[in-house]
Amino acid sequence: MTRLASPRPIRRLTDPNRVEILDQTALPHVCRWLPLASLADAAHAIRTMQVRGAPLIGVTAAYGLALGLAQDASDAGLAAAMTQLAATRPTAVNLAWALARLHAQLAPLPAAERAAAAWQAADAIAAEDAAQNRAIGAHGLALLKPLARRADGRLQLMTHCNAGWLATVEQGTALAPIYAAHAAGLPLHVWVSETRPRNQGLLTAWELGQAGVPHTVIADNAAGQLILAGQVDAVIVGADRIAANGDVANKVGTVLKALACARQGIPFYVAAPGSSLDFACPDGAAIPIETRDGDELRRVAGLDADGQPTQVRQIPVATPVCNPAFDVTPADLVSALITERGHCPASAAGLLSLYPERAQHV
Numbered sequence: 001m002t003r004l005a006s007p008r009p010i011r012r013l014t015d016p017n018r019v020e021i022l023d024q025t026a027l028p029h030v031c032r033w034l035p036l037a038s039l040a041d042a043a044h045a046i047r048t049m050q051v052r053g054a055p056l057i058g059v060t061a062a063y064g065l066a067l068g069l070a071q072d073a074s075d076a077g078l079a080a081a082m083t084q085l086a087a088t089r090p091t092a093v094n095l096a097w098a099l100a101r102l103h104a105q106l107a108p109l110p111a112a113e114r115a116a117a118a119w120q121a122a123d124a125i126a127a128e129d130a131a132q133n134r135a136i137g138a139h140g141l142a143l144l145k146p147l148a149r150r151a152d153g154r155l156q157l158m159t160h161c162n163a164g165w166l167a168t169v170e171q172g173t174a175l176a177p178i179y180a181a182h183a184a185g186l187p188l189h190v191w192v193s194e195t196r197p198r199n200q201g202l203l204t205a206w207e208l209g210q211a212g213v214p215h216t217v218i219a220d221n222a223a224g225q226l227i228l229a230g231q232v233d234a235v236i237v238g239a240d241r242i243a244a245n246g247d248v249a250n251k252v253g254t255v256l257k258a259l260a261c262a263r264q265g266i267p268f269y270v271a272a273p274g275s276s277l278d279f280a281c282p283d284g285a286a287i288p289i290e291t292r293d294g295d296e297l298r299r300v301a302g303l304d305a306d307g308q309p310t311q312v313r314q315i316p317v318a319t320p321v322c323n324p325a326f327d328v329t330p331a332d333l334v335s336a337l338i339t340e341r342g343h344c345p346a347s348a349a350g351l352l353s354l355y356p357e358r359a360q361h362v
Protein backbone atom coordinates (compact mmCIF):
# COMPACT_ATOMS: atom_id res chain seq x y z
CA MET A 1 0.00 0.00 0.00
CA THR A 2 1.29 3.48 -0.82
CA ARG A 3 2.70 5.60 1.99
CA LEU A 4 0.50 8.60 2.84
CA ALA A 5 2.37 11.85 2.31
CA SER A 6 0.49 13.83 4.93
CA PRO A 7 -0.87 11.47 7.55
CA ARG A 8 -4.25 12.82 8.60
CA PRO A 9 -7.43 10.73 8.86
CA ILE A 10 -9.77 13.62 8.05
CA ARG A 11 -9.51 16.35 5.45
CA ARG A 12 -11.53 19.49 5.00
CA LEU A 13 -12.30 20.67 1.48
CA THR A 14 -13.80 23.99 0.43
CA ASP A 15 -15.95 25.27 -2.47
CA PRO A 16 -18.24 23.78 -1.42
CA ASN A 17 -17.46 23.07 2.24
CA ARG A 18 -17.18 19.33 2.79
CA VAL A 19 -15.17 16.68 4.61
CA GLU A 20 -13.50 13.41 3.67
CA ILE A 21 -12.40 10.67 6.03
CA LEU A 22 -10.07 7.73 5.78
CA ASP A 23 -12.37 4.70 6.25
CA GLN A 24 -10.87 2.90 9.24
CA THR A 25 -13.18 -0.09 8.81
CA ALA A 26 -11.27 -0.89 5.60
CA LEU A 27 -7.74 -0.40 6.97
CA PRO A 28 -5.13 -1.82 7.13
CA HIS A 29 -6.04 -3.76 3.98
CA VAL A 30 -7.66 -1.04 1.87
CA CYS A 31 -6.89 2.70 1.95
CA ARG A 32 -10.17 4.40 0.99
CA TRP A 33 -11.39 7.99 1.43
CA LEU A 34 -15.12 8.53 2.04
CA PRO A 35 -17.05 11.79 1.66
CA LEU A 36 -19.12 13.08 4.57
CA ALA A 37 -21.86 15.07 2.87
CA SER A 38 -24.37 15.44 5.69
CA LEU A 39 -24.97 15.37 9.41
CA ALA A 40 -26.29 11.81 8.99
CA ASP A 41 -23.06 10.76 7.22
CA ALA A 42 -20.97 12.14 10.09
CA ALA A 43 -23.10 10.43 12.75
CA HIS A 44 -22.94 7.15 10.81
CA ALA A 45 -19.16 7.41 10.45
CA ILE A 46 -18.70 7.85 14.21
CA ARG A 47 -21.18 5.12 15.20
CA THR A 48 -19.80 2.52 12.79
CA MET A 49 -16.19 3.47 13.58
CA GLN A 50 -15.27 4.57 10.07
CA VAL A 51 -13.68 7.26 12.22
CA ARG A 52 -12.65 6.36 15.75
CA GLY A 53 -10.30 7.46 18.53
CA ALA A 54 -11.42 10.03 21.07
CA PRO A 55 -9.95 13.23 19.57
CA LEU A 56 -10.98 12.32 16.02
CA ILE A 57 -14.53 11.54 17.18
CA GLY A 58 -14.67 15.07 18.64
CA VAL A 59 -13.36 16.69 15.45
CA THR A 60 -15.74 14.68 13.25
CA ALA A 61 -18.67 15.66 15.45
CA ALA A 62 -17.68 19.32 15.08
CA TYR A 63 -17.65 18.99 11.28
CA GLY A 64 -20.90 17.02 11.48
CA LEU A 65 -22.53 19.94 13.26
CA ALA A 66 -21.29 22.29 10.52
CA LEU A 67 -22.77 19.96 7.87
CA GLY A 68 -26.06 19.90 9.78
CA LEU A 69 -26.23 23.67 10.13
CA ALA A 70 -25.60 24.08 6.41
CA GLN A 71 -29.01 22.38 5.97
CA ASP A 72 -30.88 23.83 8.95
CA ALA A 73 -29.35 26.55 11.11
CA SER A 74 -32.47 27.30 13.15
CA ASP A 75 -32.50 26.81 16.94
CA ALA A 76 -34.40 23.56 16.39
CA GLY A 77 -31.88 22.43 13.75
CA LEU A 78 -28.97 23.14 16.08
CA ALA A 79 -30.62 21.25 18.94
CA ALA A 80 -31.49 18.26 16.73
CA ALA A 81 -27.97 18.04 15.29
CA MET A 82 -26.45 18.18 18.79
CA THR A 83 -28.77 15.38 19.97
CA GLN A 84 -28.05 13.17 16.95
CA LEU A 85 -24.27 13.50 17.25
CA ALA A 86 -24.18 13.19 21.05
CA ALA A 87 -25.98 9.83 20.82
CA THR A 88 -23.37 8.19 18.58
CA ARG A 89 -20.78 6.98 21.12
CA PRO A 90 -20.87 7.55 24.89
CA THR A 91 -17.40 7.03 26.34
CA ALA A 92 -15.01 9.45 24.60
CA VAL A 93 -15.73 12.78 26.30
CA ASN A 94 -14.10 14.64 23.38
CA LEU A 95 -17.43 14.25 21.58
CA ALA A 96 -19.46 16.08 24.23
CA TRP A 97 -16.59 18.55 24.71
CA ALA A 98 -16.52 19.52 21.00
CA LEU A 99 -20.31 19.81 20.80
CA ALA A 100 -20.50 21.97 23.93
CA ARG A 101 -17.74 24.24 22.64
CA LEU A 102 -19.48 24.75 19.29
CA HIS A 103 -22.87 25.23 20.90
CA ALA A 104 -21.52 28.00 23.16
CA GLN A 105 -20.11 29.79 20.11
CA LEU A 106 -23.03 29.23 17.74
CA ALA A 107 -26.20 29.52 19.82
CA PRO A 108 -25.88 33.31 20.39
CA LEU A 109 -25.42 33.97 16.63
CA PRO A 110 -28.21 34.75 14.14
CA ALA A 111 -29.13 31.58 12.23
CA ALA A 112 -27.74 32.98 8.97
CA GLU A 113 -24.23 33.18 10.44
CA ARG A 114 -24.14 29.82 12.19
CA ALA A 115 -22.96 27.47 9.43
CA ALA A 116 -19.95 29.58 8.44
CA ALA A 117 -19.02 30.02 12.11
CA ALA A 118 -19.35 26.27 12.68
CA TRP A 119 -16.91 25.44 9.86
CA GLN A 120 -14.42 27.91 11.37
CA ALA A 121 -14.88 26.53 14.88
CA ALA A 122 -14.43 22.94 13.67
CA ASP A 123 -11.27 23.93 11.77
CA ALA A 124 -9.95 25.54 14.96
CA ILE A 125 -10.54 22.35 16.98
CA ALA A 126 -8.73 20.32 14.32
CA ALA A 127 -5.76 22.71 14.27
CA GLU A 128 -5.56 22.72 18.08
CA ASP A 129 -5.62 18.94 18.21
CA ALA A 130 -2.67 18.71 15.82
CA ALA A 131 -0.67 21.24 17.88
CA GLN A 132 -1.55 19.53 21.17
CA ASN A 133 -0.40 16.18 19.88
CA ARG A 134 2.97 17.62 18.88
CA ALA A 135 3.31 18.99 22.44
CA ILE A 136 2.31 15.61 23.92
CA GLY A 137 5.05 14.07 21.77
CA ALA A 138 7.68 16.42 23.18
CA HIS A 139 6.59 15.96 26.82
CA GLY A 140 6.37 12.19 26.39
CA LEU A 141 9.81 12.03 24.83
CA ALA A 142 11.25 13.67 27.96
CA LEU A 143 9.81 10.76 30.01
CA LEU A 144 11.00 8.07 27.60
CA LYS A 145 14.60 9.25 27.26
CA PRO A 146 15.71 8.20 30.79
CA LEU A 147 14.23 4.73 30.22
CA ALA A 148 16.45 4.07 27.20
CA ARG A 149 19.24 2.31 29.06
CA ARG A 150 18.76 -1.30 28.15
CA ALA A 151 21.62 -3.67 27.51
CA ASP A 152 20.47 -4.31 23.96
CA GLY A 153 20.26 -0.56 23.44
CA ARG A 154 16.61 -0.63 22.36
CA LEU A 155 13.79 0.86 24.37
CA GLN A 156 11.00 -1.73 24.53
CA LEU A 157 7.58 -0.09 24.58
CA MET A 158 4.08 -1.54 24.48
CA THR A 159 0.84 0.10 23.39
CA HIS A 160 -2.78 -0.99 23.17
CA CYS A 161 -5.48 -0.09 20.65
CA ASN A 162 -4.64 2.77 18.29
CA ALA A 163 -3.80 6.18 19.71
CA GLY A 164 -1.86 7.37 16.67
CA TRP A 165 -2.60 9.87 13.93
CA LEU A 166 -5.53 7.74 12.79
CA ALA A 167 -7.22 8.43 16.14
CA THR A 168 -6.56 12.16 16.14
CA VAL A 169 -5.84 14.84 13.54
CA GLU A 170 -2.06 14.40 13.42
CA GLN A 171 0.62 12.42 15.27
CA GLY A 172 -1.67 10.83 17.85
CA THR A 173 -1.45 10.85 21.62
CA ALA A 174 0.26 7.65 22.82
CA LEU A 175 2.11 7.32 19.52
CA ALA A 176 3.26 10.96 19.45
CA PRO A 177 6.10 10.37 21.98
CA ILE A 178 7.04 7.21 20.06
CA TYR A 179 7.23 9.14 16.78
CA ALA A 180 9.21 11.89 18.56
CA ALA A 181 11.63 9.31 20.02
CA HIS A 182 12.05 7.63 16.64
CA ALA A 183 12.69 11.01 14.98
CA ALA A 184 15.26 11.82 17.70
CA GLY A 185 17.17 8.65 16.83
CA LEU A 186 16.31 6.77 20.04
CA PRO A 187 16.49 3.05 19.20
CA LEU A 188 13.13 1.52 20.11
CA HIS A 189 10.74 -1.29 19.41
CA VAL A 190 6.99 -1.34 20.04
CA TRP A 191 4.91 -4.33 21.11
CA VAL A 192 1.47 -3.74 19.56
CA SER A 193 -1.41 -5.65 21.13
CA GLU A 194 -3.97 -6.80 18.61
CA THR A 195 -6.93 -5.28 20.54
CA ARG A 196 -9.74 -7.75 19.96
CA PRO A 197 -12.47 -7.53 18.90
CA ARG A 198 -12.02 -4.54 16.54
CA ASN A 199 -8.27 -5.09 16.12
CA GLN A 200 -7.24 -1.44 16.34
CA GLY A 201 -3.72 -2.75 17.02
CA LEU A 202 -3.53 -3.54 13.32
CA LEU A 203 -4.09 0.16 12.63
CA THR A 204 -1.19 0.93 14.96
CA ALA A 205 1.02 -1.62 13.22
CA TRP A 206 0.07 -0.08 9.86
CA GLU A 207 0.93 3.42 11.12
CA LEU A 208 4.23 2.34 12.65
CA GLY A 209 5.11 0.43 9.49
CA GLN A 210 4.48 3.52 7.38
CA ALA A 211 6.75 5.54 9.67
CA GLY A 212 9.49 2.89 9.76
CA VAL A 213 9.17 2.32 13.52
CA PRO A 214 10.19 -1.26 14.49
CA HIS A 215 7.20 -3.11 15.95
CA THR A 216 5.70 -6.55 16.55
CA VAL A 217 2.01 -7.45 16.82
CA ILE A 218 1.06 -9.70 19.73
CA ALA A 219 -2.17 -11.38 20.79
CA ASP A 220 -3.72 -9.39 23.63
CA ASN A 221 -3.21 -12.36 25.94
CA ALA A 222 0.58 -12.28 25.41
CA ALA A 223 1.01 -8.88 27.07
CA GLY A 224 1.23 -10.15 30.66
CA GLN A 225 3.90 -12.71 29.82
CA LEU A 226 6.08 -10.16 28.00
CA ILE A 227 5.75 -7.57 30.77
CA LEU A 228 6.49 -9.98 33.63
CA ALA A 229 9.39 -11.52 31.67
CA GLY A 230 11.11 -8.11 31.62
CA GLN A 231 10.70 -7.59 27.89
CA VAL A 232 8.89 -4.26 28.24
CA ASP A 233 10.33 -1.01 29.66
CA ALA A 234 7.09 0.99 29.64
CA VAL A 235 3.51 0.84 28.41
CA ILE A 236 1.96 3.94 26.86
CA VAL A 237 -1.71 4.23 25.89
CA GLY A 238 -4.28 6.91 25.08
CA ALA A 239 -7.53 7.73 26.87
CA ASP A 240 -11.19 8.22 26.02
CA ARG A 241 -12.01 10.02 29.25
CA ILE A 242 -9.99 10.91 32.33
CA ALA A 243 -12.05 11.55 35.46
CA ALA A 244 -11.32 14.35 37.94
CA ASN A 245 -9.48 11.92 40.26
CA GLY A 246 -7.21 10.62 37.45
CA ASP A 247 -9.06 7.35 36.71
CA VAL A 248 -8.70 6.55 33.00
CA ALA A 249 -11.23 5.02 30.59
CA ASN A 250 -9.53 3.52 27.54
CA LYS A 251 -9.94 0.58 25.16
CA VAL A 252 -10.96 -2.64 26.90
CA GLY A 253 -7.84 -4.56 27.87
CA THR A 254 -5.96 -1.50 29.07
CA VAL A 255 -6.39 -2.19 32.78
CA LEU A 256 -4.81 -5.66 32.48
CA LYS A 257 -1.65 -4.08 31.12
CA ALA A 258 -1.65 -1.50 33.92
CA LEU A 259 -1.92 -4.27 36.52
CA ALA A 260 0.98 -6.16 34.97
CA CYS A 261 3.10 -2.98 34.87
CA ALA A 262 2.42 -2.35 38.58
CA ARG A 263 3.47 -5.93 39.43
CA GLN A 264 6.65 -5.56 37.36
CA GLY A 265 7.41 -2.04 38.61
CA ILE A 266 7.59 -0.43 35.16
CA PRO A 267 5.88 2.82 34.07
CA PHE A 268 2.34 2.83 32.74
CA TYR A 269 1.80 6.15 30.95
CA VAL A 270 -1.45 7.64 29.64
CA ALA A 271 -1.18 10.34 26.96
CA ALA A 272 -4.21 12.55 26.28
CA PRO A 273 -5.10 16.17 25.45
CA GLY A 274 -7.15 18.50 27.66
CA SER A 275 -10.25 17.65 25.58
CA SER A 276 -10.17 14.12 27.07
CA LEU A 277 -10.36 15.42 30.67
CA ASP A 278 -13.76 15.39 32.37
CA PHE A 279 -13.57 17.40 35.58
CA ALA A 280 -17.34 17.00 36.03
CA CYS A 281 -16.89 13.24 36.32
CA PRO A 282 -15.65 12.51 39.86
CA ASP A 283 -14.15 9.07 39.22
CA GLY A 284 -14.03 6.10 36.88
CA ALA A 285 -17.25 4.59 38.24
CA ALA A 286 -19.15 7.56 36.78
CA ILE A 287 -17.72 7.10 33.25
CA PRO A 288 -20.26 5.58 30.83
CA ILE A 289 -18.78 2.43 29.28
CA GLU A 290 -20.02 1.67 25.78
CA THR A 291 -21.27 -1.86 25.12
CA ARG A 292 -21.15 -2.63 21.39
CA ASP A 293 -22.93 -5.16 19.21
CA GLY A 294 -22.03 -8.77 19.97
CA ASP A 295 -21.46 -9.44 16.27
CA GLU A 296 -18.19 -7.52 16.57
CA LEU A 297 -17.03 -10.39 18.77
CA ARG A 298 -18.65 -13.15 16.76
CA ARG A 299 -17.09 -12.15 13.44
CA VAL A 300 -13.49 -11.78 12.30
CA ALA A 301 -12.58 -9.60 9.31
CA GLY A 302 -9.58 -10.04 7.02
CA LEU A 303 -8.56 -10.94 3.48
CA ASP A 304 -9.55 -14.15 1.72
CA ALA A 305 -7.16 -16.38 -0.23
CA ASP A 306 -7.53 -14.05 -3.23
CA GLY A 307 -6.66 -11.00 -1.15
CA GLN A 308 -10.24 -9.71 -1.07
CA PRO A 309 -11.74 -8.26 2.16
CA THR A 310 -14.05 -10.76 3.85
CA GLN A 311 -15.57 -11.69 7.20
CA VAL A 312 -15.96 -15.10 8.83
CA ARG A 313 -18.20 -16.01 11.73
CA GLN A 314 -16.05 -17.34 14.56
CA ILE A 315 -18.63 -17.60 17.36
CA PRO A 316 -22.05 -19.18 16.68
CA VAL A 317 -24.98 -16.75 16.64
CA ALA A 318 -26.66 -18.60 19.51
CA THR A 319 -23.66 -18.24 21.84
CA PRO A 320 -24.18 -15.42 24.35
CA VAL A 321 -21.46 -12.75 24.13
CA CYS A 322 -20.69 -9.52 25.97
CA ASN A 323 -18.77 -6.73 24.25
CA PRO A 324 -17.77 -3.83 26.54
CA ALA A 325 -15.63 -1.49 24.42
CA PHE A 326 -13.70 0.21 27.24
CA ASP A 327 -12.41 -0.37 30.75
CA VAL A 328 -11.34 1.86 33.61
CA THR A 329 -7.80 1.90 34.95
CA PRO A 330 -7.71 3.21 38.54
CA ALA A 331 -5.54 6.30 38.95
CA ASP A 332 -3.11 4.57 41.33
CA LEU A 333 -2.01 2.26 38.51
CA VAL A 334 -1.10 5.20 36.24
CA SER A 335 2.52 6.40 36.55
CA ALA A 336 1.84 9.74 34.85
CA LEU A 337 -0.63 11.52 32.60
CA ILE A 338 1.06 13.13 29.59
CA THR A 339 -0.84 16.13 28.25
CA GLU A 340 -0.10 19.04 25.93
CA ARG A 341 0.76 21.09 29.04
CA GLY A 342 3.27 18.61 30.44
CA HIS A 343 3.01 15.51 32.59
CA CYS A 344 1.45 15.15 36.03
CA PRO A 345 0.46 12.52 38.57
CA ALA A 346 -2.89 10.87 37.86
CA SER A 347 -4.74 12.62 40.66
CA ALA A 348 -7.04 15.59 41.22
CA ALA A 349 -4.11 17.67 42.44
CA GLY A 350 -1.96 16.62 39.49
CA LEU A 351 -4.62 17.51 36.94
CA LEU A 352 -5.43 20.84 38.59
CA SER A 353 -1.73 21.75 38.65
CA LEU A 354 -1.84 21.68 34.83
CA TYR A 355 -5.44 22.88 34.31
CA PRO A 356 -6.15 25.31 37.19
CA GLU A 357 -8.78 27.17 35.14
CA ARG A 358 -10.96 24.07 35.14
CA ALA A 359 -11.22 23.91 38.94
CA GLN A 360 -14.74 25.39 38.82
CA HIS A 361 -15.96 22.28 36.97
CA VAL A 362 -14.86 19.89 39.71
Ligand code: MRU
Binding pocket: 052, 053, 054, 055, 092, 160, 161, 162, 163, 164, 167, 168, 172, 173, 174, 200, 237, 238, 239, 240, 250, 251, 252, 325
Ligand atom coordinates in the same frame (compact mmCIF):
# COMPACT_ATOMS: atom_id res chain seq x y z
O1 MRU B 1 -13.24 2.33 20.08
P1 MRU B 1 -12.14 3.23 19.63
O2 MRU B 1 -11.28 2.64 18.57
O3 MRU B 1 -12.67 4.60 19.27
O4 MRU B 1 -11.26 3.41 20.93
C1 MRU B 1 -10.08 4.17 20.84
C2 MRU B 1 -9.28 4.16 22.08
O5 MRU B 1 -9.63 3.54 23.06
C3 MRU B 1 -8.06 5.02 22.08
O6 MRU B 1 -7.07 4.45 22.88
C4 MRU B 1 -8.43 6.40 22.66
O7 MRU B 1 -9.56 6.90 22.01
C5 MRU B 1 -7.32 7.36 22.54
S1 MRU B 1 -7.10 7.86 20.86
C6 MRU B 1 -5.90 9.06 20.82
